[in-house]
Amino acid sequence: PLGNPVWNASGSHGKQWHQVELAVSTFWPNEYQVLIEATVSRERRGYIAVDDIMVLNYPCYKAPHFSRLGDEEINAGQNASFQCVAAGRASEAEKFLLERHNGDLLTMAAVKHLSHRRFIVSFQLDGVQRSDQDLYRCVTQSPRGSGVSNFAELVVKVPPSPIAPPQLLRAGSTYLIIQLNTNSILGDGPIIRKEIEYRASQSPWSEVHVVSMATYKMWHLDPDTEYHMSVLLTRPGEGGTGPPGPPLVSRTKCAEPMRPLRGLVASDVQSRQLSLQWENLAFNLTRCHTYSVSLCYRYTMAGGGGGHNTTVRECLAVENNSSRFTLRDLPPYHGIHVRLSLANPEGKKEGREVSFQTEEDIPGGIAPESLTFSPLDDMIFLKWEEPVEPNGLITQYEISYQSIESSDPSINVPGPRRTVSKLRNETYHMFSNLHPGTTYLISVRARTAKGFGQTALTEITTNISAPTFDYGDMPSPLGETESTITVLLRPAQGRGAPVSTYQVVVEEETVKKVKRELGLQECFPLPMSHGEAQARGTPHYYTAELPPSSLPEASPFTVGDNHTYNGYWN
Template sequence: GSFMLVNTSGRFAGQKAHLLLPHLKENDTHCIDFHYYVSSKSGSSPGTLNVYVKVNDGPIGNPVWNTSTGGTWNRAELAISTFWPNFYQVVFEVVTSGHPGYVAIDEVKVLGHPCTKTPHFLRLQSVEVNAGQFATFQCTANGKLSPSDRLWLQVIYFFPNTLRSGGEGSSPLWKDCKTYEKRWSCLSRKNTCIIIAAFLTYCVSEPPVPIAPPQLSSVGATYLWIQLNANSINGDGPIIQREVEYRTSSGSWYDIQPVDSTSYKIGHLDPDTEYEISVLLTRPGEGGTGSPGPALKTRTKCADPMRGPRKLEVVEIKSRQITICWEPFGYNVTRCHRYNLTVHYRYQAGGQEQVREEVSWDTESSHPQHTITNLSPYTNVSIKLVLMNPEGRKESQELVVQTDEDVPSAVPLESIQGSTFEEKIFLQWREPAQTYGVITLYEV
């Protein structure tokens, strides 16, 4: 009969010859049966016979079986488990060694049933996993396997175009499902040169990440209304869970809350505080939660001050000035980082009520004080503190204080009148315009 033969005589080492079988689309497990012959009169190997299985016109990968010995005709079986719509092509390759001899194959048959001697693998299900996770699958063979059988996994990368072999049943995944896939095969090799192969593919899905930050709908002192704005994403769906992550721009505090609608109210926030708000999206599977999307930076409004200043007291009283102090306060009272403290005071002068106010800049001290100057001596002054921020104001209790007495002004000369008598002089005059206290004595 006839057979396919490569005569390696006169050939340089590394030259190759290929025999390609037609594309095969047999569904389920079937068998490829062939005979091979490798021989040389010198006893040196004339070359290597490799067998490849090329799946779906992908990369040829590494040989699933090879031999460089066999002085007589030997039989081999290739048990293949492929399922529609996959197809494959068997490639026979001879690589010369530089030594003369012959490498031949004969009686290549494609049988529509499992091999008689070779076990076969059950169907492997294609899987989809999230980037950064591990894909796990199990190779299960039907038939008799002996302890001497070699079992291993082979993976062909359709992008990039490489092949690796290993002994593990899981692999870290990190590429986009749309541009990257691996094709795994479970292989078993017997000492009698029998091969078992089964194929599966898996793809890697990127967890979804919103493209745009959330949108702000309304702002309060202790809440923020946002629109998730997560319809456009990088990565893959479907989206099965939405979460809002928010944190203070300064500090390490943060929180995450699940969201079941396109808008969300974040409550129990601190007034006049800047927050960074992001949306987290999750797709099915372990590791399906993507990174936080772009952050919305926004600030809550100020709240009405909690109360007015307390413990307003007098530190020092003089004839023309009063120094006061009060209990120090902080953000928990002001409820805003933008506020001012004013000193309001009123008194009678020249028969009219005078009303004044001054800004106190001593608000950060642990012993805050303020001095009111340019007052009139011996005058009742009503004093109160007013704490104000953009949202409201709170007042302290009013304190009434009298300034000290001072030297009165001169007696008006034009008011002095006198009358003379034989033994006395009678004088009278008006009080000074400014007594600055109670006059107890006049000297003539």
Template sequence: MNTCAFLLILAVKIYADGIEGPTAAGCTFDEDADASTCEYRQGEEDDFDWQLIHTYSSPHATPDLLRGSYMLVNASQHAAGQRAQLLLQTMSENDTHCVQFSYFLYSRDGHSPGALRAFVRVNSGPLGSPVWNVSGSRGRQWHQVELAVSTFWPNEYQVLFEATVSKERRGYIGMDDILLLNYPCYKAPHFSRLGDVEVNAGQNASFQCVASGRASEAEQFLLERHSGDLLSAAAVKHLSHRRFVASFQLDSVTRREQDLYRCVTQSSRGSGVSNFAELIVKVPPSPIAPPQLLRAGSTYLIVQLNTNSILGDGPIVRKEIEYRASQAPWSEVHGVNMVTYKLWHLDPDTEYHISVLLSRPGEGGTGPPGPPLVSRTKCAEPMRALRGLSAVEIQSRQLTLQWETLAYNLTRCHTYSVSLCYRYSTAGGGGGHNATVRECLAVEHNTSRFTLRDLPPYRSVHVRLALSNPEGKKEGREVTFQTEEDIPGGIAPDSLTFTPLEDMIFLKWEEPVEPNGLITQYEISYQSIESSDPGINVPGPRRTVSKLRNETYHMFSNLHPGTTYLISVRARTGKGFGQTALTEITTNISAPMFDYGDMPSPLSETESTITVLLRPAQGRGAPVSTYQVVVEEDSSRKVKRELGAQECFPVATSHGEAQARGGLHYYTAELAPSSLPEATPFTVGDNHTYNGYWNTPLDPRKSFLIYFQAMSNFRGESRINCVRIARKAACRDHKACPGAVPALRGDGPDPGHLCGGWWCSSCCWESSSSSLRREGTTTLTHITRKKR
């Protein structure tokens, strides 16, 4: 329908501060008005309806009411807080327009009848907050209000009026002449189009509401959210006397603040309402997955960004890598324009957290770092070898060493090891083979001191430190230390060699296998501890002899034969004497010694016997074990007896054996030492048996030499001494006696009638006492005698 025709038909009132203007369309609520042109309806979500009254046709109208036809709410007829809503038809305009209406709020006694509010709902959305409101008693008159709504096609809006009854419940609320004018409002400013605002989450959003028209100083500027929340203007700036801009700022917006917003001005004369603009809150992008490690070195990491899947909003306009060492307070960000990136100048064997940053347009468009890639660089070879190796304490068998403190810039790896390698020679003073001991020991982490134990004293120890990690090894130079002296080790018992004699011992030894320093002296001690000679007192006194370091031998003299000596040898260094080597050495025994210096003449003599005095011999180192009386045929006139090597008679020979072999001597008796405790007479040729030997009567026709022999035995060693004690001369008439018969063994006639083992009726003899002489003695060792 043409607007002009519509205005003519409705015959609507026109109000413009008393000045006529262009025609308008709307609701005048007059009795003759065309109801079809005023499309309004009562609210359905309120408590009661507005009442359309015509005071001209109502004779009983109260004088408090104004005359005319209009919509009315009688507060006294409703409960406090009850509401009545009046909804205009939905409008979709293409050009500037103005919604105008009149109202009155009146109570005779000045009490407030209630409140009147105007709402502008857009596109059937939520009702929101009132864009205009008034309350209290405003006098018994009409007041004109304008709504400058800047919502245009294809959007639509609807104006809703709501009356609310006050607690006083007195008075009236009236509305009339709701008009839609096709020209700008005069009392309310019109807003220019409000554009959408896009910001990144966490940033401040700003709406600039530009308006034109009259604005009173009491004008209130608000930013209304689609849900109805209101925000006061941060600042209002006048661009000219009819143009101004109101700025609204939302701080640190998030997705929760994303909504539709419009600008609203409020005053008692009216209200300006802008279109709804959207606050678009974009979430800065962030990768879903961490970057991927392609390669790792000791000072670099090559990664792939892996940004195919993201959280948040695009478009992505910049990619960056943020990395930091795990334990470091710092981080670095590098811009990246490729899908892979190489991080340089990293520390070896260090764990890094590497994340990708993505940015979209706008301030604050950089999203949070994506999931980190936690990766470690490889170790690098140690920077150099350890330095400062020195000894803080040197003892005879241990060294305490120290060196510089380890640091990461030296190891260049958290996994490292320090080895202390040492070597020394085991060559000793005993002439052993040279050998080298080598060993490497692991040193604990975080220590720069170590003690080498169980080292040989007075030895050069060569030490070297090695620093190793998985990538390499650095060895320091070898440093030589020398342990201090210690007491020497013991002389090896098997190095003691000796040669025993009868009254001397020659002893020789070797230097200790472990001299443990410089040998300065040897000390030899000896003491008799055992003797087979009862005449020697044991144990004897202990004697000590000192020898120089180069004298490894000693001759012991003035010893007792057949005596065991305990001999000890020990070496000495500057630290003292070492262990003692002990050995027992027994001197050789000597032949028994006779005491025939005052040899008496034979006690008696017959043709076949001779009686001599046997004196016991004195044992030298061992007691006399046995005595023998030896008879030797005196053949000096025929065969000169060889003297020298065998002057005694070690081989036991009986009379029968001597005759069978043609021997010149035989044992005529063997006596036990117990049978000769003192000088005792003994008759040679008494025809008795002594310990298995027949004391055969002597042949008167022959001359015989009588020997007395003593033998000592000790531990398989034998010594013999003999002495000639008599000579039996042959009979003067040495022819055979007539009727002579062989002598019989056993008891027989008087030995005086025997002569050479024959019975004689007559025999002549001469004493041999005048020819008695003592012969020298001979000793024989280690002789074993068999008896037959």
């Protein structure tokens, strides 16, 4: 093929002979066509004469003779180098060229002398691509002649790359089994090495593993993590590794939680709520991005009225990434048993149960229906039960009472309020020195270390008692006649109700006089007149009935004055 001139001479050289040497390789190509061109003046006719052509089979002495130039195979993107070994003498004026088959020239050369008649000329092509693939030869130019090597082929190979991504065969929590899927490739072979390049989607680093089989199991992966996996193929030569193929994007499965949650403690304890906290959640503990934390608790409530105990159980969901929770509406002074559970789609881990106790609170009210009482005329016996919700340890009971109403007009109501304290095991009280026929407002409340609870109220009325007199002993008559006796009558105390009437009773003592003590007075339940008593043979009779207004103070009364008092003949 016709290329650039390998030797030229400038200036006028008419009517002169010039000796020129051309050193070529006869190995390949083994046939050459030499063209000589000259520029002839248009004013005069000229001609070119070629004479004394000698073809020698040994190196020339004026122009360097190149040894055979070998073919070069390189991977795309690498630097190609041609080493032109020449024999002969090279002067500094000589130019060394690397000529491409299309005529392009590369003039950058490095010359290294091996001896006084042998040297190496090096040419480097940086970052060759497929378009640089061609035939190249070494050329030297000097005034004495030219040396030309054979054409050597620069073969540029494209590193291989898979067309399709790997295929997923199986996924586990810590592994992925894939098929490389390298039957179809882009680029050139042969393939001498296969590698898997993988990385987590959110990770900046990647790893490369050499693979010797069509399938590969990737170990020691993180659970529930997305990975990008590509295949790398390598052909012979430096830079023979091609770009990664299309990636397979796949996710590992979740793994069972590593262990139960630890560090469950109470950060704040109150009477009706409990603030809890535990260790912070981390992915190496949950081993799954989809997980749940449950807080289960239980406590036992005593049955009222001696009934069976009731156990309350409840499980609550905790927000993800939260390591604290507050239980509310708990019963005071109760043991609360708490357990944490960590679960994901692959399993569940339950922690050990931890017990806490809420603080005391003021007690609940005593049930009004538990108040039982037995009233007398001047005493009341009261009994009650412990509050249904003691909310702690009962330390004492407080009983208050006050008279609010009375049928005895001599009693001032409302009376003063009085308070009595009882020990925690004393659930009864006897009220004494009360007024008969009087209604009392009685309240009972329990106390814990937190204070008094609600008050239970009831109204109790004492019984009405018989009127009493203030006689120290039986008084002596004020005067006596044969048919009358004058005595001093004193008004009576009502004892819970106003005196409705006074009755004067005469009892005959036929045998002897008996001194009667005040506390041994007999009762005369049936009122009867003097005539009825004589008819029945009864020793006593009613001789008069007086209204209360007739006896506002101590007054004399004559028995036997033959007057009639409210139907009774005296």
